Structures are given as C-alpha cells and as structure tokens.
Amino acid sequence: MSIGPIIIISVIVIFILILIIRNIKIVPQAHAFVIERLGAYHATWETGLHLKTPFIDKISKKVSLKEQVVDFPPQPVITRDNVTMQIDTVVYFEITDPKLYTYGVERPLSAIENLTATTLRNIIGDLELDNTLTSRDTINDKIRMILDEATDAWGIRVIRVELKNILPPREIQEAMEKQMKAERERRARILDAEGEKRSQILVAEGLKESAILKADAVKEQKIREAQGEAEAILTVQKANADALRMLNEAVPSDRVIRLKSLEAFAKAADGKATKIIIPSDIQGLAGNITAIKELWKDDVK
Numbered sequence: 001m002s003i004g005p006i007i008i009i010s011v012i013v014i015f016i017l018i019l020i021i022r023n024i025k026i027v028p029q030a031h032a033f034v035i036e037r038l039g040a041y042h043a044t045w046e047t048g049l050h051l052k053t054p055f056i057d058k059i060s061k062k063v064s065l066k067e068q069v070v071d072f073p074p075q076p077v078i079t080r081d082n083v084t085m086q087i088d089t090v091v092y093f094e095i096t097d098p099k100l101y102t103y104g105v106e107r108p109l110s111a112i113e114n115l116t117a118t119t120l121r122n123i124i125g126d127l128e129l130d131n132t133l134t135s136r137d138t139i140n141d142k143i144r145m146i147l148d149e150a151t152d153a154w155g156i157r158v159i160r161v162e163l164k165n166i167l168p169p170r171e172i173q174e175a176m177e178k179q180m181k182a183e184r185e186r187r188a189r190i191l192d193a194e195g196e197k198r199s200q201i202l203v204a205e206g207l208k209e210s211a212i213l214k215a216d217a218v219k220e221q222k223i224r225e226a227q228g229e230a231e232a233i234l235t236v237q238k239a240n241a242d243a244l245r246m247l248n249e250a251v252p253s254d255r256v257i258r259l260k261s262l263e264a265f266a267k268a269a270d271g272k273a274t275k276i277i278i279p280s281d282i283q284g285l286a287g288n289i290t291a292i293k294e295l296w297k298d299d300v301k
Contacts, residue, residue: 023052032098034061044098063098067159070109074167075117077124079132085168089116091147092159100155108154112147119146129168136163
C-alpha cells in the first residue's frame with residue numbers, strides 16, 4: 001500500500017475528530033440553548049454535555065435562565081389633574097420558556113419596555129398627583145400583574161416592578177418643599193406648646209404636692225400635741241385615781257383627814273388668793289389649835 005492513501009485517510013480521520021470535538025457543546029448552569037435543525041426548531045438543551053449534528057443543527061439562541069434586571073429610562077406621564085412628570089421603572093424578570101422567548105416576540109426587552117411605558121401611562125392617568133406619590137406599592141403591583149399576563153406568551157415571568165424615581169415639575173417640587181417646611185414648623189410649634197404645657201403642669205403639681213406636705217406636717221404636729229396633752233391629762237387623772245385608791249385602802253382616821261385639810265388650807269392661803277372660803281370643820285380645827293397654843297403658853301409661864 002502506497003503512502004498517499006494513508007495520508008489521505010489520516011487527514012480524513014483527523015478532520016472527523018476535529019469536527020466531532022468542535023460539535024461537542026456544554027451548556028452551563030442556569031442556561032439553555034435553543035437548537036434548530038435545517039432552519040426549524042428542534043430542541044432545547046438543558047445544562048450538561050450535548051453533541052450537535054454538524055452542518056444540520058444550529059444553536060439558534062443561548063438563553064440565560066437567571067433573574068434579570070432591566071432599568072428603563074424615565075417616561076413622561078400625565079396625572080388625572082394634568083400634572084406632567086417623569087417616572088423611570090425597574091423590571092425584574094426571568095425566562096421560563098426559552099423556545100417562546102426565542103420565537104414569541106422580536107426584541108423581547110424592547111417589547112417589555114414599551115409595554116411598561118404604556119401600562120404606566122394608563123395607571124397614572126387615573127390617579128392624581130398626591131395619590132401617585134403615596135401609592136407606589138399599588139402602582140407596582142398593578143404594573144407587575146399586567147406585564148406578567150402579557151409576557152406569559154413570550155416565555156417571560158415578571159417577578160416585580162419598582163418605580164425608581166418620580167420627578168414632578170420644578171414648580172410642583174418647590175410647592176411641595178414649602179408645604180413640607182410649613183408642616184415641619186407647625187409640628188415644631190406644637191411640640192414647643194406641649195413642652196410648655198407639660199412644664200407648667202409639672203410646676204403646678206410640684207406646688208400642690210408641697211402644699212399638701214406642709215398641711216400634712218401641720219396636721220401631724222397638732223395631732224401629736226393633742227395626743228401629748230391627752231396623755232398628760234390621763235397621767236394626772238391616773239395619778240389622782242391611784243392616790244385616792246391608796247388613800248381608801250389605808251382607811252385614814254379623822255385626824256389624818258383634818259390634818260390633810262389643814263395642809264390644803266395652808267396651800268390655799270399662801271398669799272395669792274384674794275378670797276378664801278373656810279369649811280366649818282377646818283374652823284373648828286383651827287379653834288382647837290389656838291386653844292392648845294394658849295394652854296401651852298400658860299404652862300410655860
């Protein structure tokens with residue numbers, strides 16, 4: 001066998017090997033390849049190793065199955081009260097069907113942008129400026145529902161939509177800033193008034209508590225003085241009662257009683273009294289004492 005045919009066979013084998021190697025495809029994670037065979041849709045390759053038929057199969061589109069984010073430029077919209085403002089949106093979506101995404105619509109991102117703009121104009125057109133500024137969540141949900149329903153035929157699922165910026169006209173912004181400033185000043189005045197009111201209340205409560213404490217102190221002092229006087233009276237009365245009880249228990253004679261009466265008479269006649277009433281028995285006792293003194297003087301002589 002000559003060398004020429006061997007070389008030809010070797011070249012053919014090498015060519016076939018190169019061709020096979022070049023048609024071995026690996027689909028990475030979270031991706032899908034849409035395959036066409038002779039110009040028509042053939043299959044969708046998932047993650048893994050695949051072999052493409054040379055000259056017959058073609059990778060029509062490589063699709064990412066990850067969640068994607070697209071930021072659309074501001075769109076002019078008009079509210080129900082005829083205020084024109086600029087609103088830009090951010091759309092989060094993912095591709096659920098690579099075949100529909102490839103063949104369902106031409107330029108899917110441009111289609112989503114236009115659909116978002118028209119939907120936004122329709123929703124904002126039914127709202128006034130104040131409602132637009134305070135109803136972002138409601139607007140986001142409405143746009144997401146409409147987009148998700150419309151893009152389902154394109155193999156796209158809209159996860160969420162966010163209004164990134166709402167830019168009203170300059171004069172509206174200035175008016176809103178003045179309104180916010182006036183509102184802040186009003187709240188500051190209210191806080192100052194409430195603080196002053198609270199301060200006056202605290203001062204009044206302090207004076208009230210001070211007066212109550214003083215009154216309680218005076219009351220307590222008077223009560224203690226009255227209790228002291230009462231205890232003194234009770235002590236004197238108890239002493240008198242004890243003296244009488246002891247006197248009764250001793251059974252004093254008439255002489256002792258007369259002697260006590262004389263002692264009482266002496267105390268009463270200490271020079272401070274202006275009038276003295278002497279009982280008859282004491283007068284008799286005094287006469288007896290005088291007679292005794294006269295007899296004693298005669299004996300001495």
